[in-house]
Amino acid sequence: MTKEDEKKLRREEEGATPSARYGYPVRNRRRTLCAFIVVYKALAGITALILWLVNRPKNTTKTRQRFSGPVETAATQVLSRHDIAVSCLPVGGKWRILRKICREQMFSAQRLDSSRVLRREKVEKLLDYVNECCVNGRVVDIGEAAFVTSLNLISNTLFSVDFAEYKTGSSQELKGIIHGLMSVIGRFNLADYIPILGVFDPQGIKRESEFYMIKLIEIFDGIIDEREKSTDKKNDLLEALMEISDGNQSDQFSRNDMKHLLLDLFVAGTDTTSGTVEWVMTELLRNPRIMSKAKKEIQTIIGKNKQVDESDISKLPYLQAVIKETFRYHPPGPFLLRQSDEDELEINNYTISKNSVILINIWATGRDSRTWPNPNSFEPERFLNGEIDVKGHNFELIPFGAGKRICPGLPLAHRMVHLMVASLIQEFDWELEPGLKSKEMDMNEKFGLSLQKAVPLRAVPNKQ
Ligand code: HEM
Numbered sequence: 001m002t003k004e005d006e007k008k009l010r011r012e013e014e015g016a017t018p019s020a021r022y023g024y025p026v027r028n029r030r031r032t033l034c035a036f037i038v039v040y041k042a043l044a045g046i047t048a049l050i051l052w053l054v055n056r057p058k059n060t061t062k063t064r065q066r067f068s069g070p071v072e073t074a075a076t077q078v079l080s081r082h083d084i085a086v087s088c089l090p091v092g093g094k095w096r097i098l099r100k101i102c103r104e105q106m107f108s109a110q111r112l113d114s115s116r117v118l119r120r121e122k123v124e125k126l127l128d129y130v131n132e133c134c135v136n137g138r139v140v141d142i143g144e145a146a147f148v149t150s151l152n153l154i155s156n157t158l159f160s161v162d163f164a165e166y167k168t169g170s171s172q173e174l175k176g177i178i179h180g181l182m183s184v185i186g187r188f189n190l191a192d193y194i195p196i197l198g199v200f201d202p203q204g205i206k207r208e209s210e211f212y213m214i215k216l217i218e219i220f221d222g223i224i225d226e227r228e229k230s231t232d233k234k235n236d237l238l239e240a241l242m243e244i245s246d247g248n249q250s251d252q253f254s255r256n257d258m259k260h261l262l263l264d265l266f267v268a269g270t271d272t273t274s275g276t277v278e279w280v281m282t283e284l285l286r287n288p289r290i291m292s293k294a295k296k297e298i299q300t301i302i303g304k305n306k307q308v309d310e311s312d313i314s315k316l317p318y319l320q321a322v323i324k325e326t327f328r329y330h331p332p333g334p335f336l337l338r339q340s341d342e343d344e345l346e347i348n349n350y351t352i353s354k355n356s357v358i359l360i361n362i363w364a365t366g367r368d369s370r371t372w373p374n375p376n377s378f379e380p381e382r383f384l385n386g387e388i389d390v391k392g393h394n395f396e397l398i399p400f401g402a403g404k405r406i407c408p409g410l411p412l413a414h415r416m417v418h419l420m421v422a423s424l425i426q427e428f429d430w431e432l433e434p435g436l437k438s439k440e441m442d443m444n445e446k447f448g449l450s451l452q453k454a455v456p457l458r459a460v461p462n463k464q
Contacts (some may be wrong), residue, residue, distance in 0.1 A: 023049070066102060067337035068405050069091065069338060069341040070082075070088050070339065071357055073187045073189065074191055074209065075206075076208045078206055079214070079217075080171065082261060084257060085263070085264050086102070086264050087267075090341070091404055097252050101241070102409075106240070115235070115236060116236075116310050118157065119415070120154055123152050123423050126148075127424075129145065130427075130461050139433055142282075143452070145166060148166050148272040151178065152164060153416050154265065154270060156236075157236065157237060158237045158265065159237075160236045177216055182450075184212065185431065186449035187203070187205060189203055190202065205234065216263055220263070224238070224258070240391050241261070241262075245257075250288065267449075272413065272450045274332065275452050275453070277417060278453055282441065283329070283420075284425065285438060286439070286441055288438065294319055295315075295425050295426070297317075298319065299320045307392065307426075310418075313418045314420070320383070321382075324390060327390055329367070330367040330451060331366055331451060333399065333401070333450060334361070334447065335360060336360040336398075337357070338358045339355055339361065340352050340355065341355075365396060370394045382436075391406075400413070427463070429462045433459070442454065
């Protein structure tokens, strides 16, 4: 055995690992985890466990199937969502029906292909807005522009309606509600960890979440009412949902179920998608070599004047690698929160009792040097000619989760992120705000429901 092998073995045994940043286990994983479990149990009567997936648990398929329970928090209890919403229900009858609707009626390739033109139009609107900034010499807040675009891409895929505008001063009600809801759900809530505080809702998180959810549900009600009155048949997902709700399966999928499903899709889909676009653009601006390689690929394969389409994504391997590398380094959901639903389970010598809260640390997994050479360097090339994808097969890269609860919106997110980034870099040359150098960019992260950039990326577009 070489010295390097010995070191590797020792590191594995000790579980020397990642995220000192969070104060999580750094040297001896087993001891630290045990300490965490004991302290936590004493405080709240809940067992919590943090996992990261460097040393794969031996029986990975079983493992991901068994950690499939949702964790109950204040936000999941609002409006009885733990009995209605796909993101809050335990794996079982109703959850399966909702997931089947998502898979077959909403996010199948055929369904998404039929709404492709709508999304193309929304990306054109983004490009018009950027063009206007370009002509007037205005800086673009990339995260905000991507948020408005993601919101409209999702609202058009679902209802054929725009939910937001780029210009301030125009109707921003919906944007405000969704921003507000994301921010309140992403906030740390003491009552989630000390259940006795739940009734008092000391930080007002339950009340505030309820306020935003009711507003959003009222808006969905209005849209559904209007659609019911209309004789004009639309080719969107609402039409498919209404057919299910009115048809044979109406006892399994009520109007209330429909509204909560729509709410889930907006909450889970908007920030994650726009946050990813902002991080991709940040890394491209910080790494001019990678930007020019990605741009060259698009211009060579698609051309300078032909607009990129969703059907072109598979022809752009370098762009795909850039986006995978962004998912590795800046996963939009840094933790998967699950509850074990087996009586007792053993993983790598840890016994996990039923109802333990499991935090799967995706962020740390993506930065672990045992899996990724040069983990702190942004290198899309590591994904070229490789087999790793983001579909939950490779535990070292699971930005969309894995197993039964894997993100149902993955096929839509994949299309939206690639389309937005490809269009932004195909048409424009980007520079940072005057006075800012790429190596001095603030790369801090802000944790919430999704991992956002702490300081928004502001960049100047120039027409090519
Ligand atoms: C880059 C974009 C996105 C990322 C990174 C992402 C990531 C995730 C992750 C990590 C989960 C939890 C999976 C698990 O527990 O294993 C999740 C769940 C979910 N996502 Fe996404 N997501 C994205 C976009 C979307 C979009 C566009 C939609 C729909 C419009 C969506 C809808 C959902 C829903 C409904 C769930 C809950 C599923 C359940 O609990 O069964 N997501 N997503």
